Amino acid sequence: MKLDTSGFETTMPMIGFGSNNDMLDGFCSVPSFDLPRTTDFDGFQKEAVQMVKPAKGTTTLAFIFKEGVMVAADSRASMGGYISSQSVKKIIEINPYMLGTMAGGAADCQFWHRNLGIKCRLHQLANKRRISVSGASKLLANMLYSYRGMGLSVGTMIAGWDETGPGLYYVDNEGGRLKGDRFSVGSGSPYAYGVLDSGYKFDMSVEEALELARRSIYHATFRDGASGGVASVYHVGPNGWKKLSGDDVGELHYHYYPVAPATAEHVMEEAAE
Amino acid sequence: MTKQHANWSPYDNNGGTCVAIAGSDYCVIAADTRMSTGYSILSRDYSKIHKLADKAVLSSSGFQADVKALQKVLKSRHLIYQHQHNKQMSCPAMAQLLSNTLYFKRFFPYYAFNVLGGLDAEGKGCVFTYDAVGSYEKVGYSAQGSGSTLIMPFLDNQLKSPSPLLLPAQDSITPLSEAEAVDLVKTVFASATERDIYTGDKLEIMILKADGIKTELIDLRKD
Numbered sequence: 001m002k003l004d005t006s007g008f009e010t011t012m013p014m015i016g017f018g019s020n021n022d023m024l025d026g027f028c029s030v031p032s033f034d035l036p037r038t039t040d041f042d043g044f045q046k047e048a049v050q051m052v053k054p055a056k057g058t059t060t061l062a063f064i065f066k067e068g069v070m071v072a073a074d075s076r077a078s079m080g081g082y083i084s085s086q087s088v089k090k091i092i093e094i095n096p097y098m099l100g101t102m103a104g105g106a107a108d109c110q111f112w113h114r115n116l117g118i119k120c121r122l123h124q125l126a127n128k129r130r131i132s133v134s135g136a137s138k139l140l141a142n143m144l145y146s147y148r149g150m151g152l153s154v155g156t157m158i159a160g161w162d163e164t165g166p167g168l169y170y171v172d173n174e175g176g177r178l179k180g181d182r183f184s185v186g187s188g189s190p191y192a193y194g195v196l197d198s199g200y201k202f203d204m205s206v207e208e209a210l211e212l213a214r215r216s217i218y219h220a221t222f223r224d225g226a227s228g229g230v231a232s233v234y235h236v237g238p239n240g241w242k243k244l245s246g247d248d249v250g251e252l253h254y255h256y257y258p259v260a261p262a263t264a265e266h267v268m269e270e271a272a273e
Numbered sequence: 274m275t276k277q278h279a280n281w282s283p284y285d286n287n288g289g290t291c292v293a294i295a296g297s298d299y300c301v302i303a304a305d306t307r308m309s310t311g312y313s314i315l316s317r318d319y320s321k322i323h324k325l326a327d328k329a330v331l332s333s334s335g336f337q338a339d340v341k342a343l344q345k346v347l348k349s350r351h352l353i354y355q356h357q358h359n360k361q362m363s364c365p366a367m368a369q370l371l372s373n374t375l376y377f378k379r380f381f382p383y384y385a386f387n388v389l390g391g392l393d394a395e396g397k398g399c400v401f402t403y404d405a406v407g408s409y410e411k412v413g414y415s416a417q418g419s420g421s422t423l424i425m426p427f428l429d430n431q432l433k434s435p436s437p438l439l440l441p442a443q444d445s446i447t448p449l450s451e452a453e454a455v456d457l458v459k460t461v462f463a464s465a466t467e468r469d470i471y472t473g474d475k476l477e478i479m480i481l482k483a484d485g486i487k488t489e490l491i492d493l494r495k496d
Contacts, residue, residue: 084404087437087438089410107407108379111407150380246436246439246440
C-alpha cells in the first residue's frame with residue numbers, strides 16, 4: 001500500500017541524510033522549529049520535559065464593556081492528573097492600571113509578567129508617562145517571539161486602561177498578539193465562551209458584568225476538570241484595577257443551584273423500607 | 274523503527290519528602306533523611322534542610338546535586354545582599370530570589386522541588402511552595418517530593434485554610450499551636466513512610482521562631 005507522505009515534505013527541516021529517515025516515522029504534522037540532533041525526539045530530555053510540564057488546565061477570560069474591562073480567572077493548577085494547587089494567582093497585577101492573566105506554564109507566566117512590569121516601569125520613568133496597553137502587550141509579544149520554539153507555554157491577556165480608553169490584547173507563546181474585546185483562554189474556555197457570549201451586552205453595568213464574569217468562570221469550572229478553586233474577578237476602570245470578588249466555586253455552585261432540604265416524612269419512609 | 278534512547282541523563286531522583294507548616298508566630302520545616310537512587314539507599318542520614326538566612330529555611334527534594342548547587346547559588350547571593358544592604362534577607366525577598374534563580378535555568382532546570390519556610394517581617398510564619406522552574410506561591414502549608422501526593426490530601430483535611438484569593442481576605446495561617454503542628458508533622462511522615470519507599474530512616478524537624486531555630490531528629494521506619 002502506497003502511503004501518502006506528502007505531509008512530510010513541506011516544513012521538515014533537513015537534519016540528516018539517508019539513514020536518518022527513521023525519524024520521519026510517526027510524525028504527521030511537523031512543527032517548524034529547530035529540532036534536537038537526535039533520532040528519538042519523544043525521549044529527548046523526557047524527564048526534564050515531564051518535570052517542567054506546564055499547567056495548561058485553566059479558565060481565564062476578559063471582556064471590554066461600557067465601564068471598562070472585566071477580567072476573571074479560576075485558581076487551579078494541575079500537573080497531569082494531580083491538582084498541585086487550588087490557590088494560584090492567575091490574575092497578575094503588572095502595575096496599578098494593568099492586569100495580565102495566566103494560562104499555560106505557571107512559572108513562564110509569572111516570570112514574564114514580572115519582567116513586563118519592570119519594563120513598563122522603566123518606560124514610565126524614561127518617557128514621563130504611562131505605557132499604553134498596546135505598547136505593553138507588544139513588549140511582551142516581542143519577548144515571547146524571541147523565545148519561540150523553545151517550549152515556553154504562555155497564553156495571556158493584557159488588560160488595562162490607558163489614554164485611548166480600555167484596552168485588551170491576547171498574547172501567546174508563539175509571539176501572536178490579537179486586539180479584541182472578548183477573550184477566554186484555557187481548557188475551560190469553550191464553556192466560559194458559551195456563557196459569556198450569550199449574556200454579553202456592551203451597555204452592562206459593573207454589577208451585571210461582574211455577575212456575568214463570575215458565572216462564566218463558575219460554569220467552566222463545573223464542566224472542566226482542570227479548572228476550579230476560587231473564581232476571582234477584577235475590574236479595570238479609568239483609575240486602575242480593583243478586585244471585585246473572590247468566591248470559592250464549590251460555594252458558588254450551591255449559590256446558583258441551592259439544594260431543597262428533604263422533609264422529615266421522606267426520611268422515615270426510607271427507613272421503613 | 275526501534276527508538277534510540279539517550280545513553281545518559283543529566284538527572285537522577287534521590288527521593289525524599291519535605292513538608293512545611295506556617296503558624297501564627299512559628300514555622301515548622303521537616304524532611305526525611307533518606308537519600309536513594311533507584312532501589313538503593315545511598316544514605317540514611319542526609320539532611321535536606323538548609324538554612325539560608327535567620328528567617329528563611331529551604332527544604333528541597335529531587336536531585337540532590339542540583340539542590341546543592343542551588344543552595345550554593347542562594348547562599349552566595351545572600352552574602353552579597355548582606356554586604357550591600359547591611360541586613361539579612363527577609364523570607365519574602367528570599368522567596369522571589371529563589372523563583373528567579375530557578376527560572377534562569379528554565380531551559381535546563383534544577384531538578385529540585387522546593388519548600389521555603391520562615392518568618393515574615395511581622396514575625397508570622399510563611400511557607401512558599403515551588404515547582405521545578407520557579408513558579409511560586411505563598412501558602413499556609415505544603416509538601417513536596419516523593420511522598421507529597423500521600424501527605425498533601427491529609428494536610429488539606431487537617432489544615433485546610435481559606436484561600437488567599439477569597440474576598441473579603443482571610444488569613445491563610447494555621448490556627449494550630451506549635452506543639453500540635455510538630456505532632457502533625459510526625460504523624461504525617463509516619464504515614465508517608467509506610468507507603469512510600471523513598472521516605473523513611475529519620476525525620477529532621479526545624480522549628481523557626483523569632484528567638485531562634487530548634488532542631489529535632491526522630492526515627493522513622495528504616496525498611
